[in-house]
Amino acid sequence: MTEQDKATLERALKLRTRIKKKKPKFVRQESWRYKRLKESWRRPRGIDNKMRRKIKGWPPTVSVGYRGPKAARGLHPSGYNDVLVHNTEELEKINPETQAIRIAHTVGKRKRAKILVEARKKKIKILNFKEAEEVVREEKETVEEEEPEEKEEQKKVSEKEKIRRKQKKTQKRKTRTEKR
Numbered sequence: 718m719t720e721q722d723k724a725t726l727e728r729a730l731k732l733r734t735r736i737k738k739k740k741p742k743f744v745r746q747e748s749w750r751y752k753r754l755k756e757s758w759r760r761p762r763g764i765d766n767k768m769r770r771k772i773k774g775w776p777p778t779v780s781v782g783y784r785g786p787k788a789a790r791g792l793h794p795s796g797y798n799d800v801l802v803h804n805t806e807e808l809e810k811i812n813p814e815t816q817a818i819r820i821a822h823t824v825g826k827r828k829r830a831k832i833l834v835e836a837r838k839k840k841i842k843i844l845n846f847k848e849a850e851e852v853v854r855e856e857k858e859t860v861e862e863e864e865p866e867e868k869e870e871q872k873k874v875s876e877k878e879k880i881r882r883k884q885k886k887t888q889k890r891k892t893r894t895e896k897r
Contacts, residue, residue: 718814726796729788740783744776793817797842804828805835817842 718726746761746768748754758779761768767775784790793799797817802808803824811818818841820832836843 726788726792729786730792730794730796733785733789734794736783736785741777743779746776793844795842795844797844799844802832805831808832808835808839808841811839811841813839813841817844819844 743758744756745754745759746766748756761778763769768778771778791798795817798815800807800811800816800818801821802811802818803821805828808818818832818836820829820843824832833843833846
């Protein structure tokens with residue numbers, strides 16, 4: 718991106734924010750009158766409808782005049798195009814100058830940490846970035862090889878936990894049958 722393109726984009730973003738401040742909150746017709754109608758926008762379609770006919774005193778309807786500048790449409794307020802990412806392979810397709818990533822909410826801690834590391838290497842902006850020190854620590858721990866003794870101890874602990882859970886279940890069943 719050239720300096721001129723960046724300047725025009727910045728101007729368009731500022732203009733969009735100014736326009737958005739003046740834009741009214743569009744509400745569904747007579748949603749204020751009936752509890753069963755939500756405020757979410759629905760286009761008024763009746764032949765005698767006052768909102769559709771844009772009669773004075775009725776709320777404004779959605780129209781093309783409220784639209785923002787074409788250069789800023791679909792952009793994140795930071796000026797980047799928003800791209801949803803699920804894994805590290807999708808990072809290869811991203812242009813760090815014009816695009817920024819948003820990590821999908823379905824991605825787990827381990828994969829999220831890998832994506833964060835890759836994005837930092839490629840200098841890609843992350844829009845929903847949360848600095849989780851635990852995640853980084855866990856990533857380092859998984860990379861380092863665990864000692865076999867620790868694994869055996871973990872297995873023993875997990876087996877004990879399973880036995881304890883089974884005992885609790887049987888106790889619950891006994892109390893249920895006694896109550897009946």
